[in-house]
Amino acid sequence: MTCISFRRAACVLMLLGTGAFSVAMSPAPTAFKKLSIDRLYSLPWVIGSAPLSPVWSPDSRHVAFLWNDAGTNFQDVWMTDVASGVPVRITRMPQAAIAEHPGKDVAQLTAIEAAEKDHGVSAVLWLADGKTLVFNFHGSLYRVVPGHSPQQLIDGADVQSAAVAAPHGARLAYLRGGELWVMDLAADKPSVRRLYAPPNNEAGAEALYWSSDGKRLAFIETDLKNVRERMIPDYLADETRVVSVKRAFPGEPSESRRIGFVSVSGGAVQWASLPGSPLDQIFSVAWSPDDAALLVDTSDLYIKERRLVLIDPVTAESKLLLRETDPLNVTAEWWAGWGPDGKGVYFTSDRDNDYHLYYQRVAGGAPTRVTSGDWAVFAASVCAPARALFFVANPGKPEERHTFRVPLAGGAPQRLSEAAGNHEPYVSPDGRWIADLYSSDETPPDLYLADARRAGSPSRQVTHSPLPEFSHYRWVKPQYVQFPNVNDGTMLHARLTLPPDFQPTRQYPAILGSVYSNTVHNRWGGRIFHPTWGLDQYLAQQGYVIMNVDISGSSGHGKLFRQRIREDYGGVDVEDLYSGVRYLVGQGFVDAHRVGIWGSSYGGLLTTMSLFKKPGVYRAGVAGAPATSLFHAETGEMRTMMAPQDHPLQYAASSAYLQSGGLQDHLMIIHGMRDDTVLFKDSITLTQRLILQGNDVDLVVLPGSPHGWDTQGLAQTRFAYHKLVEYFDRFLGAAAPP
Numbered sequence: 001m002t003c004i005s006f007r008r009a010a011c012v013l014m015l016l017g018t019g020a021f022s023v024a025m026s027p028a029p030t031a032f033k034k035l036s037i038d039r040l041y042s043l044p045w046v047i048g049s050a051p052l053s054p055v056w057s058p059d060s061r062h063v064a065f066l067w068n069d070a071g072t073n074f075q076d077v078w079m080t081d082v083a084s085g086v087p088v089r090i091t092r093m094p095q096a097a098i099a100e101h102p103g104k105d106v107a108q109l110t111a112i113e114a115a116e117k118d119h120g121v122s123a124v125l126w127l128a129d130g131k132t133l134v135f136n137f138h139g140s141l142y143r144v145v146p147g148h149s150p151q152q153l154i155d156g157a158d159v160q161s162a163a164v165a166a167p168h169g170a171r172l173a174y175l176r177g178g179e180l181w182v183m184d185l186a187a188d189k190p191s192v193r194r195l196y197a198p199p200n201n202e203a204g205a206e207a208l209y210w211s212s213d214g215k216r217l218a219f220i221e222t223d224l225k226n227v228r229e230r231m232i233p234d235y236l237a238d239e240t241r242v243v244s245v246k247r248a249f250p251g252e253p254s255e256s257r258r259i260g261f262v263s264v265s266g267g268a269v270q271w272a273s274l275p276g277s278p279l280d281q282i283f284s285v286a287w288s289p290d291d292a293a294l295l296v297d298t299s300d301l302y303i304k305e306r307r308l309v310l311i312d313p314v315t316a317e318s319k320l321l322l323r324e325t326d327p328l329n330v331t332a333e334w335w336a337g338w339g340p341d342g343k344g345v346y347f348t349s350d351r352d353n354d355y356h357l358y359y360q361r362v363a364g365g366a367p368t369r370v371t372s373g374d375w376a377v378f379a380a381s382v383c384a385p386a387r388a389l390f391f392v393a394n395p396g397k398p399e400e401r402h403t404f405r406v407p408l409a410g411g412a413p414q415r416l417s418e419a420a421g422n423h424e425p426y427v428s429p430d431g432r433w434i435a436d437l438y439s440s441d442e443t444p445p446d447l448y449l450a451d452a453r454r455a456g457s458p459s460r461q462v463t464h465s466p467l468p469e470f471s472h473y474r475w476v477k478p479q480y481v482q483f484p485n486v487n488d489g490t491m492l493h494a495r496l497t498l499p500p501d502f503q504p505t506r507q508y509p510a511i512l513g514s515v516y517s518n519t520v521h522n523r524w525g526g527r528i529f530h531p532t533w534g535l536d537q538y539l540a541q542q543g544y545v546i547m548n549v550d551i552s553g554s555s556g557h558g559k560l561f562r563q564r565i566r567e568d569y570g571g572v573d574v575e576d577l578y579s580g581v582r583y584l585v586g587q588g589f590v591d592a593h594r595v596g597i598w599g600s601s602y603g604g605l606l607t608t609m610s611l612f613k614k615p616g617v618y619r620a621g622v623a624g625a626p627a628t629s630l631f632h633a634e635t636g637e638m639r640t641m642m643a644p645q646d647h648p649l650q651y652a653a654s655s656a657y658l659q660s661g662g663l664q665d666h667l668m669i670i671h672g673m674r675d676d677t678v679l680f681k682d683s684i685t686l687t688q689r690l691i692l693q694g695n696d697v698d699l700v701v702l703p704g705s706p707h708g709w710d711t712q713g714l715a716q717t718r719f720a721y722h723k724l725v726e727y728f729d730r731f732l733g734a735a736a737p738p
Contacts, residue, residue: 032474035541037725040534041717043098043116044071046473047524047533048465050445051078053123054435058130060428063435063462064090065447066121071467074120077135078463079146082433085449085460090146093120093137113713127165127172127185134163134172141174143185153183153190162207166214171264173217178204180219182264195262196269200225202246211291216313217262218294220282226253232676236703245676247634250651251643254635257282259296261313272316274309276300283334289342293362295321297336297347303639304329308336308345308360322360322367324351328563330640333378333555339408340384346370346408348377350559357389357406370410376556379424382408386431386452392423398493398556399480399522403434405452416455419443422523427452439524441478444470476500476540480520483583487575490564493557494580495520497536497546507591509732510545510584512577512618515599515606517565518555519548530600530710535721542725543734545590551576551606553640567641569602569630569654570609577606578614593619594732598724600624601678601707608656608667608686615664620731622724624670625707628656629682657686661693668698668727670720672705672712698727 040046049068052075056063061082066075069087077090096115102108124135127143134143135150139159144150154160163174170185173195180196195217198204203223210217230247233240248254256278260269274280276298283297294311296318308322322345333355336347344361351358355377357370371377375395382389388405393413395402403425404413417423421440428434434452436459439445444466451457478497485492499508514532525533526548536546550557551573553565564572577597584590597618599607604626611621627633630651631644644651652658667690671683683699690697700723702709702716710717730736 031472033469033472035473035534035538037535037538037721038718040538041531041714041721043073043714044467046071046467046470047444048467048470049073049075050439050465051437051447051463054426054437054447055125056426056428056433056435057126058128058429060430060432061130063426063447063449064124064126064133065435066124067447067463067465068120069463069465071465073116074118075122077121077124077133077144079133080447080449080462082428082449085462087447087462088146090133090144091121091135091137091142091150093150095120109715113715116714117712123161123163125163125165125172127170128168129170132170132185134165136160136163141172141183153185154192162205164208164210166210166264167212168214171214173208173210175205175208180205180208180217180262182217193266195264195266196260199223202227207285209285209287209294211287211313212289213291215264216291217264218285218287218313219260219262220285221258221260223256223258227255228252230676230679232674232680235673243674247676249632250630250635250638250641251645252635254279254301259285259294259311261294261316270313270316272296272311273318274298274311275307275318275320276305281332283332284336286337288338289340292342295336295338295345297334299332301635301638302642303332306332306334306349308347310362321345321362322347324349326351328566330553330566331555331562332639335380337380337382339382340387346380346382346389348380353560354556354558357391359410368410371406371413374558376558378555381427383427383431385429386427388431390425390427390434390452392425394556397480397522398550399495399520401521401523403436403450414455416450416452417459418456419459420522422521425450441522441524441526442475444524473537474500474541476537478526478546480522481583483579485572485576486579486582490552490561492576492579493520493550494583495526495548497540499540499543499545502589504587504589506589508543508545508589509594509596509728509736510547510581510590511539511596511598511728511732512547512549512580513596513598513607513622514603515549515551515577515597515610516601516603517551517553517573520550520554531717532710535724539725539728542729544728544732545584547580547584549576549580565640567647567650567654569637569640570605570613570656570659571653573606574609574613577610578617581617593738594736596620596622596728596732598622598624598728600710601627604628604669604678605654605656609659611665611667612656612659612662615662618665619736620666620668620727622668622670622727624720625672625675625678625709626656626669626683626686627678628686630654632679632682634677657682657689660686660689660695663690663693663695663697666696666698666727666731668700668723670700670702670709670723672702672707672709674703674705675707675709677707 052066054065141153142150202225207220231242259272299306306324358367360367380391401422403417406413424437426435434450436448447462448459450459585592604623607621607623
């Protein structure tokens with residue numbers, strides 16, 4: 001979020017209090033079309049394509065964004081203005097045609113899959129003149145003036161990325177093969193100059209930051225030279241081959257980072273002297289308004305010691321501005337930015353109950369609190385023209401995300417957004433307008449324009465993404481409930497989706513899933529990382545009760561709630577899910593003998609652990625790309641688990657493959673063979689152990705899939721989701737054996 005640099009259901013479940021609700025029925029229309037997995041996961045999307053990446057013009061009059069008004073995956077550049085709010089298409093980049101009737105022709109089906117995966121334009125930005133847009137299409141940079149044809153800026157096959165416009169003039173910086181380049185666009189033919197080349201073929205720049213005078217660049221260099229290589233077999237090539245990937249396990253050397261300064265006119269890179277280790281994490285970087293210092297928000301690898309550091313760009317020496325330590329910390333939802341006068345820094349911290357805004361003077365002293373309350377701040381930005389901070393928070397309801405503004409000096413926050421749901425605001429440079437990516441349980445994502453100066457002003461809808469077909473289906477509105485953890489009474493929040501003609505006197509099968517942290521949100525689909533909105537709706541309309549639980553470690557419920565997960569994957573989180581089952585069964589409308597569970601990645605760990613540790617509770621589970629060995633996790637999991645060399649018992653207790661002997665129920669594993677995030681090897685290891693132990697397991701192999709098995713090609717999504725549905729129907733459905 002930047003200033004300078006959000007249909008009515010046939011069944012309504014009203015929450016009355018902890019664990020209590022009533023049901024109001026309304027007549028069900030008879031003309032709705034029947035949902036199907038095949039239609040929900042085919043192009044064009046019934047819900048349309050969500051607009052992405054809104055960016056304001058420097059004069060705050062226009063917003064450019066990425067969108068597809070036909071509901072396919074291919075994005076082009078669009079624009080709207082604050083006067084009309086009408087979306088105008090700026091580019092029509094070439095895209096592959098999709099055969100309408102491929103039948104079983106593998107070549108045509110492969111071409112269709114490639115076209116579906118083509119997302120077209122991946123990024124867009126404004127040049128300082130406020131008239132020219134630069135965008136990235138298939139790894140090449142283009143410029144376009146609205147109303148004219150795009151011009152490719154660089155010939156050649158080298159991939160360009162991370163372009164950032166200079167604050168003045170017609171220049172931009174970008175990355176190419178890890179190198180840092182600057183481009184001058186003042187003339188008809190752009191000129192380019194390399195400013196930095198990596199010291200080895202394992203290193204490269206990853207992020208760029210212009211000084212406000214446009215004379216220097218700061219950048220982060222990442223070096224993978226000490227990271228081990230892992231071998232991933234590829235069986236789809238003409239000959240079986242092994243692909244090497246850089247992939248560290250917990251406790252192994254990870255990538256190192258450092259910050260460099262370079263003049264746009266050229267010369268040697270000056271490397272900053274930062275406290276701590278080269279393996280430390282860098283969360284944000286920002287130049288001061290007068291370019292006298294660079295603010296770096298950094299921490300140790302385990303995020304137990306956070307530091308706000310000021311770097312002198314002339315000497316490259318650093319000064320510690322603020323240090324926070326918490327040996328129990330497991331999350332780093334941090335933000336930091338300069339005050340307009342450069343005399344202090346605003347930042348978020350959970351030094352008290354949850355994340356809130358604070359101000360730290362450069363001259364020193366204790367930080368002062370800007371916001372407070374029994375709620376959390378999730379994102380923030382400083383807007384000098386508005387003399388305010390804009391931020392996203394959830395007071396009142398943990399599942400909500402609303403836009404607020406507060407004076408720079410603090411005071412009572414003013415809520416700007418009205419509609420219930422999830423608001424993702426982008427504030428105009430002059431602080432007068434907000435471009436709001438908004439969705440809710442009832443409303444698929446779209447772009448809106450709102451007045452940033454006063455609350456309650458109506459927002460204007462810019463995009464209208466859902467197809468007309470959307471209204472022909474019956475969409476169930478989820479509800480929100482709360483209940484205690486069965487062991488210690490910690491209050492848990494859940495998202496509950498009931499069948500459309502729900503009758504509280506019946507007993508329904510239930511599915512917990514997709515299980516993961518941070519699943520309880522009033523936004524379309526609940527989670528944004530997996531396209532389960534259609535699957536959830538389909539299962540509900542097949543007669544399943546669907547529940548998502550914000551398990552321990554989830555945001556928006558306080559620091560202590562997040563810290564419950566410390567060194568305990570597959571422990572307290574599994575108990576939270578079990579508490580959800582107990583709650584559902586206790587309401588009387590769920591059959592205790594027909595409960596299932598599913599999830600992917602960490603959710604796959606939760607699924608397998610729940611089956612292994614709670615035999616008889618879940619009759620069937622589906623684990624997608626399950627992270628069943630914490631010893632093979634990514635190094636980021638050391639934030640929660642620390643290093644395995646020092647905590648071997650905790651790693652063993654959290655590794656599901658070592659608990660497999662407890663399985664008594666039915667387990668299906670879905671895993672892609674090209675997964676380098678959660679290794680396919682781990683599912684093979686678990687399957688072999690289950691075979692030796694005489695346990696029931698079904699393995700669904702996706703030969704071409706990386707980690708995102710339900711997002712990498714719609715044929716694969718349909719195939720995998722059909723397998724999941726058939727599995728639950730077999731063991732939980734009306735025809736399931738007793």
